Amino acid sequence: LKINQSSYKEFAAKIFKKTNDPHLAAQTLKDAEDLSKARRAETFAREKLGTVGAEYAANTRERYVIQGIGGAGGGNNRFDILAVDKDMKEMHFIEAKGVREGGQPHWGTASEVYKGEKITYRQGTPEYLNHIARRDPDFLEMLKNNEGLLEKMEKGEITLKGVKSATWPKGIETTTYEEFTFELEERTIKELRAKGVPVVEESQ
Secondary structure, X not given: OOOOOOOHHHHHHHHHHHHOOHHHHHXXXXXXXXXXXHHHHHHHHHHHHHHHHHHHHHHHOOOEEOOOOOOOOOOOOOOOEEEEOOOXXXXXXXXXXXXXXXXXXXXOEEEEEEOOEEEEEEOOOHHHHHHHHOOOHHHXXXXXXXXXXXXXXXXXXXXXXXXXXXXXOOOHHHOEEEEEEEOOOHHHHHHHHHOOOOOOOOOO
8 A cells, every 4th residue: 555645635534434433544644644744854865965975976076066056856847966167168967866775776757748749758868958958947047147158058169968976875975976978959959049048149
């Protein structure tokens, strides 16, 4: 029997219907609420562990976290962490995972319907990063506030690196940091332009 945040109230109501015992139903509801809160807290703690570990791993590679983007609990359709080198020649798009003791990182998916077709993207792939780039409002704001940044990404003057980072409970020293190079798709660039990222006119 699976009890989660969306089903525990229904479960308590079924207990009352079966037993006609309001005290048992109330205790079941309280226990389920406590369990749900504990699970949310554990999930947030793992997210925080993954974030701290990824930032540590980036810093050891002399990549510096861009403030105002991502972080633990940031929600869907947002990058976890962006980081750059001191010369702005590389930008790292980091997917950060905290891992349970004895477990393995879980790379999730995101989906959309595009031109009438459902498309699913897996975390840790160029396609997923482009999907998020088209949606992350903080990434969009960064591009709007830094004239010419999108052009540098498009022309390859800034190398874009996707990163799959995972941290285990024994500490940030356990963090893995798997890099791959990717590019912004033509569709991504067009949609970012349509959302207000200005085109920089080349000087004559």
